[in-house]
Amino acid sequence: MMLRFLVLFLTLASCRESYKMAKAEYNYTVDSARASLVRQEDTIIFGLIERARFPLNSPTYNQSYTSIPQFRGTLLDFLVRHTEAIQAKAGRYINPEENPFFPENLPPSVVPRYPFSQFLHPAAAMININNAIWKLYFDELLPMFVASGDDGNYAQTAATDLSLLQAISRRIHYGKFVGEAKFRESPQGYEPLIRAKIHPNFLYSRKLCTNVAHATVIEDKGALMKLLTYESVEEMVVKRVKKKAMVFGQEVSLDRDVKGITYKVDPSVVSLLYQKWLIPLTKNVEVEYLLNRLD
Amino acid sequence: MMLRFLVLFLTLASCRESYKMAKAEYNYTVDSARASLVRQEDTIIFGLIERARFPLNSPTYNQSYTSIPQFRGTLLDFLVRHTEAIQAKAGRYINPEENPFFPENLPPSVVPRYPFSQFLHPAAAMININNAIWKLYFDELLPMFVASGDDGNYAQTAATDLSLLQAISRRIHYGKFVGEAKFRESPQGYEPLIRAKIHPNFLYSRKLCTNVAHATVIEDKGALMKLLTYESVEEMVVKRVKKKAMVFGQEVSLDRDVKGITYKVDPSVVSLLYQKWLIPLTKNVEVEYLLNRLD
Structure with missing residues (x-):
């Protein structure tokens, strides 16, 4: 009798798992992936606006500023490494949509394993170009949208950097699902x-992919890249994020809309970010994923 | 010669410090404090929208879900306590505008001390009602604006909870500066x-202040509360945050504005949040601060 109950319980539990898995898998289609990317635009733009609350705060990125016992690196390195370790324990990286910036020595998750969809092909699922994103963020992006200056809020600055980096990374690695x-x-x-x-003209390799200077060189080359490129969709994305930056970054007042005067982040920086880096890097991930798709 | 240089250097450094302090102090006026509160509205509304990306995800708040070695509490407790410890080391709580949720046993900052303005009266500067905010957030607020359900993203949920809690806490404790x-x-x-x-009719005390059920009871009572209340300003805030929730929470599309149909967070929830909790609790902090202002 007990055994029968146990079997019934396990069967029901297993059905529930399969249902969850199936339900999650069902969500990934080209259309649903695009819808997710559209929603992620809002998160990225909120993140840009929130980072722009603070000036550059260069001590956050200057190794000589901090001497943290038993740690070698900048204040941002310190905050990101340790925050990622906590979030890893809390299960963040069990979800295949999430990719850590410092994957080495991350502690395992201590929470029960949630049955996330195993939609990706295992041999191609582990692609991680966060090295390139990290470099791009500091070398190219930050100077474009934050004011110079120092207000002492280094921890808060690093925390907003991390949120924004995570949002950008999720967007780019979503190329695997696309x-x-x-x-x-x-x-x-x-x-x-x-x-x-x-791909005679296709310069892409994992090494290049982690090198931002070359990341945009590959653009349109290669038959695979051509097949997965929809120029009209890309143009729409670039236009839409500019509009979103205008809407979300405006000063909202009760008296009148102060439109077109000041924005918290320059909308043309947001469209440039997408055009020059986010879209090409997402496609790089798509190509690398597909090149490993049949392994 | 060396000594003369040293004296000159120290004098210059000291001048620079005084300048920074003076400059920082200058920023706090009733008008500048109000301007800061207006900017903080955007951060809070972005935070609400970002938390609403996830369903309730109740295992995040359920102690029986996780058994973390050497830790007793929910997954959220775990993430917040450890993230606050990292941010404390990185100097977050050196800024008097920041107040931790778990101030007990926080590690000291390891970064050089930035000369934040010592604008507040020391005897009154330590007020911290984060206990009340924490309880309010889970008991009252969360159920009002997140969908039911479970998508397994507990670590991400807890991280967005923390960002939002920090934004709400900063707003309410800004009452000290106001x-x-x-x-x-x-x-x-x-x-x-x-x-x-x-204050014959004034029910306020530190004990009540940490009890959210009573926190709104005190509302308008007491002469001090009356003196610092500007009803027209409060009404404007409530209207403005509703408008901001409509602007920031809309679906931005290139074709046409899909206004008035769906918002990522119900704008009336945002105005209620301000009317029922954020404004009264900020004033509670103002009153408690002032009651200790001459100590």
């Missing part, structure tokens, strides 16, 4: 190109 | 009331 969804919708289109792995 | 600025602008108005410390 790639898989496109592949599943048209395997006959992608398979020959993946098998050939011959 | 109180001090009002006092400095009109000491002759406030001193007699503070000295009297007699």
